[in-house]
Amino acid sequence: MTIGPKRPSLSEHETGHRPDRRTFLKQAGTGIALAGTALITPTFLQAATAAKNGNTAMTQNAFVYTELQISAPFDQVPWQAINDKIKAQPGFINKTWLSGLGNNSAGGIYAFDSIENAQKFVTDYFPAEARGFGVAQTTRVFDAVATREASLDMNSAHYGVRLDRKPAAFVYTEVQLNVLPFDNGPWRKFNPILKQQPGLMAKTWLSGLHTGTVGGFYAFDSIENAKRFAIDYFPTETKELNAAFYTRIFDAAPTEAASLDMASPFYG
The missing domain is CATH 3.30.70.100 (Alpha-Beta Plaits)
Structure with missing residues (x-):
């Protein structure tokens, strides 16, 4: 397959209601769709603008990989509630959500503006997120400049x-x-x-x-x-x-x- 750069079309966001984390765990398997209204911080707005302009290579210095040990269809994950909190984390640039094939784990690959902010995310914010769900977790930090x-x-x-x-x-x-x-x-x-x-x-x-x-x-x-x-x-x-x-x-x-x-x- 030839790898080539073009711009894809975009789809619209879905909206709905979102429970807290523990309610989500109880509802896993019930098929309740969850969503909400996104809160966009100034830091995130700057990062989103840079991403649209193709400038992420100028700002990102670290990647983070995460995975939660849960099993639930992604439409039951309270992703907008989580997104709101992640957007407020220092140095956050972007995230691609991940839904495990076959096991329905939930995770993501993130870009951060510095190694220090990426470390803060995996040592401070993310363990608290996993604790809120009552599940084990995996995190990794990577040097984005080197690669x-x-x-x-x-x-x-x-x-x-x-x-x-x-x-x-x-x-x-x-x-x-x-x-x-x-x-x-x-x-x-x-x-x-x-x-x-x-x-x-x-x-x-x-x-x-x-x-x-x-x-x-x-x-x-x-x-x-x-x-x-x-x-x-x-x-x-x-x-x-x-x-x-x-x-x-x-x-x-x-x-x-x-x-x-x-x-x-x-x-x-």
């Missing part, structure tokens, strides 16, 4: 590239390696191979803060191609590196409205 060149070579939407369509699926990967500095790693070898993977639209390379783990956040044109990549191809890549790995597949369709509300770079 800029490698990601731009893969048409990363996080660095201003406009995709020619909306993603149907996302894949998150992390490999148990220590590669510091990131530029010494094998990204120049793997990028040409990755570009040939069926349905791959874009990749954002990830470099673990302190750990030097190597990973990626990928956009695919279909769930089938995302599964083929994560289940069939990616293990061959990690075998060559002689390393253990972590993969997750996410259905992009249910989270579009929530991601649009958070200035996700994958939707224009």
